[in-house]
Amino acid sequence: MIRKTIFFALLIVLAILLYLYPNFKTIAAGIAILLFGMIMLEEGFKVFTKGPLQNLLKKTTDKLYKSITAGALVTALIQSSSLVSVITISFISAGLISLSGGIGLIFGANIGTTATAWLVAGFGLKINISALSMPMLVFGIIFSIQKKASLKGIGNVLAGLGFFFLGIHFMKEGFDIFKEYIDLTQYAISGFKGVIIYTLLGIVITTVLQSSSATLALILTALAAGQIEYENALALAIGANIGTTITAVLGSLSSNVAGKRLAGAHLIFNVFTGIAALALIYPLANLVNNISKFTNISSTDYTLKLALFHTIFNILGVIIMIPFIKPLERALLKFFKDHKDKDIDEPKYLNNAVLKFPASVISALINESKYLYKNTIFEIVAHALNIHREDIKSDKKVKKILKKSTKDLQTNVEDLYYKKVKTIYGEIIKYAITAQNDFKLNRKENEAITDIKVANRKMVEIIKDARELNKNITMSLDLDNKHMLKEYDGFRKKIIKVLRIIYLFRKAEDSEVYAKKLLQLKNEAKENIRQSNKSIDKLIRENLISAEMASSLFNDYTNVNDMVKKLIEVAELLYGKKDTLLDNGN
Structure with missing residues (x-):
């Protein structure tokens, strides 16, 4: 507005000067x-x-x-x-x-x-x-x-x-x-x-x-x-x-x-x-x-x-x-404060227009959740393990990936959550609740939105698990203890395998083979949560690790299996063919 005013004022002044003084x-x-x-x-x-x-x-x-x-x-x-x-x-x-x-x-x-x-x-x-x-x-x-x-x-x-x-x-x-x-x-x-x-x-x-x-x-x-x-x-x-x-x-x-x-x-x-x-x-x-x-x-x-x-x-x-x-x-x-952080990711599919019909808002919620899962959650979990995403997507052997991935990527999981997840997660929950309150949904539609809310909640929980795991993986790099490194490499190997199968599950036209593999891995993870890790028990008996190290390993053993279970559950919901495969933590 100011520029336009100055521009038109300039034209008027110029016209007057040229009219009054032609020699100008x-x-x-x-x-x-x-x-x-x-x-x-x-x-x-x-x-x-x-x-x-x-x-x-x-x-x-x-x-x-x-x-x-x-x-x-x-x-x-x-x-x-x-x-x-x-x-x-x-x-x-x-x-x-x-x-x-x-x-x-x-x-x-x-x-x-x-x-x-x-x-x-x-x-x-x-x-x-x-x-x-x-x-x-x-x-x-x-x-x-x-x-x-x-x-x-x-x-x-x-x-x-x-x-x-x-x-x-x-x-x-x-x-x-x-x-x-x-x-x-x-x-x-x-x-x-x-x-x-x-x-x-x-x-x-x-x-x-x-x-x-x-x-x-x-x-x-x-x-x-x-x-x-x-x-x-x-x-x-x-x-x-x-x-x-x-x-x-x-x-x-x-x-x-x-x-x-x-x-x-x-x-x-x-x-x-x-x-x-x-x-x-x-x-x-x-x-x-x-x-x-x-x-x-x-x-x-x-x-x-x-x-x-x-x-x-x-x-x-x-x-x-x-x-x-x-x-x-x-x-x-x-x-001059940056009131709006330009690094913060914003929703790609959610806007006021999708709130016109139940089908459109459910579709937008699913697409937004898929985008969050395949891009952000995948990135955060991979980097928390000090692994590059492209290595997981490749056909390289997991042992080779682990062998070359020994450097700390200095991943700030907390910072990534606030920049890449929190805003989108909040919008997904807001749109989901708005849809459930404003529309007369049938049972199937209501269950679909509920599952989306649960899936997103589990994604946030995965990030929290990844944050704790990242701290201990980084700590293990500084310890001069090959047994600790071996155990954490075992944890990383387990999650890499799951992430790779989820990636192939998402990409494959015929995903039945990968769906079966994911179901098998999920059941193993559930069973592992209830059982202790015999290799950790052995390290304690032989005094190869300290009590503090053992405590971290036991916590992360449960943590990793819980992460695996949640990663698979979210993938089944968002990419599976069944109406709902989430067990809601039961």
């Missing part, structure tokens, strides 16, 4: 060409973001000085702080870099944007760049129509630079023509009042153009044409720096929490830098004069002096803010 069209055309060139530059460099550019940004965020330097150099090279911001937000969201590393890149990007001022002041306004832009456009367009992505990227970069220089040429020409009719310097305001007014004007112009680089180019060309006073140009540059944060804030409204945090850092930095520059504008202007004398910059070369001023106050802002990066990071993390 050359300047407007120059701005449009320059902005188009910057868009092409960004598109061209996007081709290379998947390679060296991404790797560079990713590898330079371990140290603050590296991230600031990288942000500055990359932005100066590609002339697009917005592209650096997009990559940074993506990396933070993926967990590839920390927020403080991203803040460093953004601080550096602010320094990098000063390259535009130097490019325009030191190069664009000193020579006839329209002659240089023409060959860039010719070769750029030739390259950009090629099929190969890298050539197309180079073409867009060349064409973008060509349009960028051409835009500056038209803006300069436009101001030269415009001053014959209207002298804008008559609107100059001296003193601190003028500083404040022109700073606000700089904010407005940058908000409209959505680019501080374009605003700076506009300020520099107007300054070179003598259409604005140097003192007012300094204030406009400060306003441009502050105004660019509005673009970032508007862009972050629809982004994720990482984007909002980064936009917040950008806003705080630029506003703080702007306020500091306003407070110190006259001392900084004197510093620029002194540096200009030392570096042989002419006292009347206001464009280069403005570029120098812009660079100094941006670098000064970074230096002042560096000690506050960690507190800023903590404040942003606290203020």
Whole structure:
């Protein structure tokens, strides 16, 4: 809504200006060409973001000085702080870099944007760049129509630079023509009042153009044409720096929490830098004069002096803010909280539309339960055993799988439950209860929903069993006791065999053979729960394991057999042909 309002306001203002001042069209055309060139530059460099550019940004965020330097150099090279911001937000969201590393890149990007001022002041306004832009456009367009992505990227970069220089040429020409009719310097305001007014004007112009680089180019060309006073140009540059944060804030409204945090850092930095520059504008202007004398910059070369001023106050802002990066990071993390964890799995089949008819809600409940079982429960149980799912699905011998699976996969079963199961389980129960309350179900339908509820409850119990087993399996890896390892390998072997048969049972068109195997394994598991493990008894008698080890083994022996029974029962319900095969724990 805000963006649409700004867009329509821009159109109205532009139409009024062109109507009242027809000679303004050359300047407007120059701005449009320059902005188009910057868009092409960004598109061209996007081709290379998947390679060296991404790797560079990713590898330079371990140290603050590296991230600031990288942000500055990359932005100066590609002339697009917005592209650096997009990559940074993506990396933070993926967990590839920390927020403080991203803040460093953004601080550096602010320094990098000063390259535009130097490019325009030191190069664009000193020579006839329209002659240089023409060959860039010719070769750029030739390259950009090629099929190969890298050539197309180079073409867009060349064409973008060509349009960028051409835009500056038209803006300069436009101001030269415009001053014959209207002298804008008559609107100059001296003193601190003028500083404040022109700073606000700089904010407005940058908000409209959505680019501080374009605003700076506009300020520099107007300054070179003598259409604005140097003192007012300094204030406009400060306003441009502050105004660019509005673009970032508007862009972050629809982004994720990482984007909002980064936009917040950008806003705080630029506003703080702007306020500091306003407070110190006259001392900084004197510093620029002194540096200009030392570096042989002419006292009347206001464009280069403005570029120098812009660079100094941006670098000064970074230096002042560096000690506050960690507190800023903590404040942003606290203020912008991710209320909805994007890692949490949500239902795939359950929605309000399925609640129209009993058949549709039962079908959705079954499909949702199947999805949960075959994807999530299978994964959690396998990883709890320190086994990869693909090994279970393969035709490898179980002994070979166990032999190679000796590393701790560091599975956090509790975390997986909250991220992958809890929300879906809650929705399944909610929809099941809603269906039973809202519909007049027949006996068969009611039993089907009840069985689904029981099946899901057993899945949750399987996860709890897997959590306990995972702790002891991991513990056994650290013990220097081959007998313990052998026993736990026996437990893992039993569950792997069951998971493999369940996988084949689900896949097979004729599942009768696997159904019989599952029934046999379930009966064995039930019998084992009632009987003690003779191998554990023997280890105790021969003092090969401690009493504490024996306690863990006995508990997990019962635990494993209970898991096997529940895994098979859920598979029979969801994939079996009988109406109900669950014994409900009896």
